[in-house]
Amino acid sequence: MDNFGGPVARLHIVGATVVDGSGREPGGGTVTVDDDRIVALGARGTSDERLDAAGLTMTPGLIDAHVHLGLSSPIQPQFSFQISAAEIAADIFAAAGSALDAGFTTVRDTGGIDGGVVTAIAKGKVRGPRVLSCGPVQCQTGGHGYYGAEWEPTELWSSHHIPGLCALSMMAGNADELRRNVREAFRRGATFLKLCVTGGVVGGKDRLADTQFTVEEIAVAVQEATARGTYVTVHAHNNDGIRNAVEAGARCVEHGTDIDEPTAALMAARGVALVPTFAVVERLLHDPAAAGLNESVRARVTGVRERMARALAVARDAGVRIGLGSDLIGPAQDRRGEELALRAQLETPMDALVAATKTNAEILGLDEIGAIAPGMKADLVLWNGNPLNDPELFANPANAVLVMQAGRVVKDLR
Structure with a gap:
């Protein structure tokens, strides 16, 4: 056929x-x-x-609820703007095609692409899955998601965006700036929002223990998303950041590395979902160079997989809705299904499949897949x-x- x-x-x-x-x-x-x-x-x-x-x-068809198509080139060269727009586009489109080949017919892009990529795929001009995108990640000034040089004026960072193709993040120093930035993200095609409310693994000066954005600031993004009939998800590793986001009205937590019992109970009570991301941790532990990152990342990720596995068990026991996301970054995004194999080691193969199909569809608000x-x-x-x-x-x-x-x-x- x-x-x-x-x-x-x-x-x-x-x-x-x-x-x-x-x-x-x-x-x-x-x-x-x-x-x-x-x-x-x-x-x-x-x-x-x-x-x-x-x-x-x-x-x-499988669903990956945490992808970064806009980070399909070697990471450090892309962050330091050593790669042309043509090469970035080629890498994005190759990653989109490989997602289909791995059995993923829908993905939720949690930061990195503008609406132009989504449109090109939806029109059939490029092979790829159905894509939902938050556009640029929303981060606080100097927080997770900002990778500019220390000497670089912060206003230069957003000038490196490639309109319609790639937009890594937008920085906000207060609630008013965040409101302006999320409105701009919606203008550029976002269908939901993602905020970084803690530090991260692939970070600049931030630490996983850092909390970022206040409850009041996060609530501004929630207000803007609600006005458009959509939601906020948050990059979050530690409990303080997660609880801030839940109190502000966020609907989903990405990673959730250190979720404890009280935080899991709060998430379950408020109907907040969790999307753990094991594949990226596994890749960065064993071969950070494959993502275009140096060895320093290995130290930052050490112990994260074990903590994330404990958090998964705690969240499951509390009754939290748990989806599935790979979070793969860099050019090696062809084996996206590793996330299901890793989850099957912690739960069952059926649990992993349901997370990647029925549950992810519910988290994404898609009732026809x-x-x-x-x-x-x-x-x-x-x-x-x-x-x-x-x-x-x-x-x-x-x-x-x-x-x-x-x-x-x-x-x-x-």
Whole structure:
């Protein structure tokens, strides 16, 4: 089958083991797709309407809730503006295509791209998943997300943005500046907001223990997002920063490295979701150079994976909704599914899959994807083997032998 141009006509996919994304036990039977939708489960069709998927496992298209397409070039050269706009664009588009090839039909970009990239992919000019973007990350003056040189006047940082393509971050020194910046982010195509409320691993002068932005400042961003029917998520590692964000009305926490029981209970009570990010930690521990970073990053990330694993368990026990994000940065973004394999070591392969489908769809506010059911968008992946038995299959894009996005076959290795 070669149908990269448009949605399929009525098609019966037969013989696959079907894992529908709900957490229920896998089943068998036929999945029928018509145009961009799943229209039936269990129907039969004529021979010329059939796609034989015997021996393969079908899952919903995967969702990565924490990506950085705008950071697809070597990081330090990009931060020091040694890479041309053409190369940055080429790297972004290559990373978008590799996400599809790994079985990810939807991603949430949590900082780095402007609306132009989203539009180019949505129009089919570039291969890539469905993209939701916050545009530039919102950070406080000199806080996490700012990577300019010490001697560089802060106002020069935003002048390095490439309108419509790449925008790393916008700095604010007070609530009024933050309000102006988030309004600018929405103007440039953001559909939600991301704030850095603690220090980070890949940081300049900030530490993971730092808190950034006050409750009152974060609340300004929440107010602006609410006015547009959307939400704020926050980069946050420590409990003080997380609690500030929750008190201000943020709806989601990225990373959550040191979440303790009281903070998890607060998040659960307020309906605040968590998106842990293990793949980037694993990569930076073992090969920071692959992301274009120096060895100093290794010291900053040491111990983070173990703490994040404890936080995952604490949040799960408290009843927090837990999604899944890879947070991969730099040019090595082709094995995005490693996040599911890593999560499967801490929970179960089914838990990891549900987090990457049903739960992520809920966190992103998308009610037409994340499950295999009649009426849902036909975002489907056929896997060579059963990743519930061997979750390492998720990590190798070659195992995603067929990827369908909204009824279009966007990859077919059969």
